[in-house]
Amino acid sequence: MEAQARPIGVFDSGLGGISVLRACVRLLPQENFLFFGDSANAPYGEKSLDQVRALTLSAVDRLLEQGVKGIVVACNTATSAAIGLLRQLHPGLPIIGIEPAVKPAALAAGSSSVIVMATPLTIREDKYQKLAAAFCGHANVISLPCKGLAEMVERGIFDGPVLDAYLQDLLLPFRYCNIDYIVLGCTHYPFVRKAIARNFGRPVSIIDGSEGTARQLRRQLEAASLLTDRTGFGTVTFQNSRPDKLAMSQTLFQMKY
Amino acid sequence: MEAQARPIGVFDSGLGGISVLRACVRLLPQENFLFFGDSANAPYGEKSLDQVRALTLSAVDRLLEQGVKGIVVACNTATSAAIGLLRQLHPGLPIIGIEPAVKPAALAAGSSSVIVMATPLTIREDKYQKLAAAFCGHANVISLPCKGLAEMVERGIFDGPVLDAYLQDLLLPFRYCNIDYIVLGCTHYPFVRKAIARNFGRPVSIIDGSEGTARQLRRQLEAASLLTDRTGFGTVTFQNSRPDKLAMSQTLFQMKY
Known part of the structure; x- marks a missing residue:
């Protein structure tokens, strides 16, 4: 698949990151998104730094195996613990973290x-x-x-x-x-x-902070010439390490707030 | 007993009011003080307004029966609930309440x-x-x-x-x-x-707020010509509805802070 056509991976330890995903979809509606929530291991906040690092690396690998062209780490804890390491391991890959605005x-x-x-x-x-x-x-x-x-x-x-x-x-x-x-x-x-x-x-x-994160995602994809040239709407796909959380993922994604 | 020589009554639902008592003793060291802590019914904060009113009236009566010349209600909850009623019931008696500074x-x-x-x-x-x-x-x-x-x-x-x-x-x-x-x-x-x-x-x-309370006590006793003319130190007496709390009362009274 042409690089620009590949999806953007968004990752969270649970479902909260869906608010970040929504801001990204709103700003970049032509893109395809793949959201992975690791609800089986949530909340990351109660784990050791090295546990959070290991879980984050696995989640990112899982998204990369599915061909994503960039990663949004839509989880404060995972960003704090692993963003530097992820950038070391995947030079050239757009990796966007989050922090409180x-x-x-x-x-x-x-x-x-x-x-x-x-x-x-x-x-x-x-x-x-x-x-x-x-x-x-x-x-x-x-x-x-x-x-x-x-x-x-x-x-x-x-x-x-x-x-x-x-x-x-x-x-x-x-x-x-x-x-x-x-x-x-x-x-x-x-x-x-x-x-x-x-x-x-x-x-x-x-x-x-989600709108700021979405703008940063667009900037980084643009700088790497990775924005899609698709003109219609892209797709949004949910995955979760706890399949029983997929219904709630849809609810949150469609909720008005 | 001459009115000026009578003690000042200080009342709290528990032991906290001893911090107010200390400020009063520091400002008016020649006075005699009678502190009554109602620890058996503490904390007042969890009772109804009417329960707090009834307990406060009883405590004040108990102090008045012992001949006090004025009352310090050294308890925020009792002040809120009962100070107006106390002043209605005992016109002319100096009654000082407390509030956060x-x-x-x-x-x-x-x-x-x-x-x-x-x-x-x-x-x-x-x-x-x-x-x-x-x-x-x-x-x-x-x-x-x-x-x-x-x-x-x-x-x-x-x-x-x-x-x-x-x-x-x-x-x-x-x-x-x-x-x-x-x-x-x-x-x-x-x-x-x-x-x-x-x-x-x-x-x-x-x-x-205890220093402000002590100053108000002095002002009100002065206005009523009730300040003692004793020149040596007065006495401080503790009473409590739970006698096992008397040792802690002494500890708090003597504590450096």
């Missing part, structure tokens, strides 16, 4: 405050701490660990009283703060964006 | 941020929410619910790895925030002030 939010917020919602593990990681430190001169960066929120999304909870009560408790400390931006620092959180906005209770800009 | 911190913080540490119940109360709302124009008021922290103090945990880990988790979100003041919005928290400062990791002013 702290930079655009902090630059836009001026002297006000930004809440970064992320998993407890992401927030504890050196990589995140460096990112937050780099922009704390621009704005107050409040790094809010959201224990259990990604798991709720994985279980299909996008709305309702349990989620509302959880979010109200989580956001209560900031009711009397001047918060201009909430950064969704986990790929699962865009699926509960409406619930977050409603329970925050005041107007706030909610930012996720 | 949000005002002085917010006015001093300018445009920066203030963290108010308090129990989850205090933060959910209307009274606290109004207080925070009133000063959010002056500073960012972050209202941080500290679940379990008062209970650790009641169990005698003032230091050590469990407390350090708890505080590090609690304060991690604010590592890259411009925080100038931490308000201790619960009477238990002054006993872990050093641990809070150490685990915050950067210089910060830690404010508790």
Whole structure:
């Protein structure tokens, strides 16, 4: 197959990365996408660094065997642990990682405050701490660990009283703060964006990094002359190490948020 | 007994109010103090408003029967629930309540941020929410619910790895925030002030309301011509609805913090 016609591989430890996939499909609708979720091993956050590296390398190999022309690592934990190693192992292959969109939010917020919602593990990681430190001169960066929120999304909870009560408790400390931006620092959180906005209770800009990731994917494919010249819509294929997760993958992909 | 020579009654649902007692003793060392802790019914935070009202009225009666000349309600929950009723029932009696020192911190913080540490119940109360709302124009008021922290103090945990880990988790979100003041919005928290400062990791002013309460006590006794003319040190007497708590009362009263 001609290189440009090959699919783009998108990988996540679970289903959250489907929010990144959606942004990529929206920006590059002519491309074919192959999404692999490793739900059998999720969440990666509770594994050792070397375990996450090994799982990520296997997942990427699995996508490469199916002929992908580039890789989006749509998982914060896998990006932190393995992106450098992946680039060493596959020179020339476009490999895009993700990170919480702290930079655009902090630059836009001026002297006000930004809440970064992320998993407890992401927030504890050196990589995140460096990112937050780099922009704390621009704005107050409040790094809010959201224990259990990604798991709720994985279980299909996008709305309702349990989620509302959880979010109200989580956001209560900031009711009397001047918060201009909430950064969704986990790929699962865009699926509960409406619930977050409603329970925050005041107007706030909610930012996720997926559009930035999609733009970076386009830039890298363009630089490598790998953008498709297909004119119709491409296809999106889901694979998962737990086949019972394929239905939920479709649900998330088609969900309005 | 001459009115001025009578003791001052200080009341708390447990032992936290001893931090308020200490500030009062420091400012008015010639006075006699009678502290009653209702540990048998602690924590009040989990009871209904009417239960808290009834318990507070009984505790105040108990102190009045022993001839106190004024009352300090050294408990946030009891103050919220019963201070207005107490003043109705005992006109002319100096009755001092407490509230988190949000005002002085917010006015001093300018445009920066203030963290108010308090129990989850205090933060959910209307009274606290109004207080925070009133000063959010002056500073960012972050209202941080500290679940379990008062209970650790009641169990005698003032230091050590469990407390350090708890505080590090609690304060991690604010590592890259411009925080100038931490308000201790619960009477238990002054006993872990050093641990809070150490685990915050950067210089910060830690404010508790007890000195303001002590000054208000002095003002009200002075206005009623009830300050003692004793010249030597007064006495401090502890009573508790759970006699096994008397040893801990002494420990807290003598603790350096």
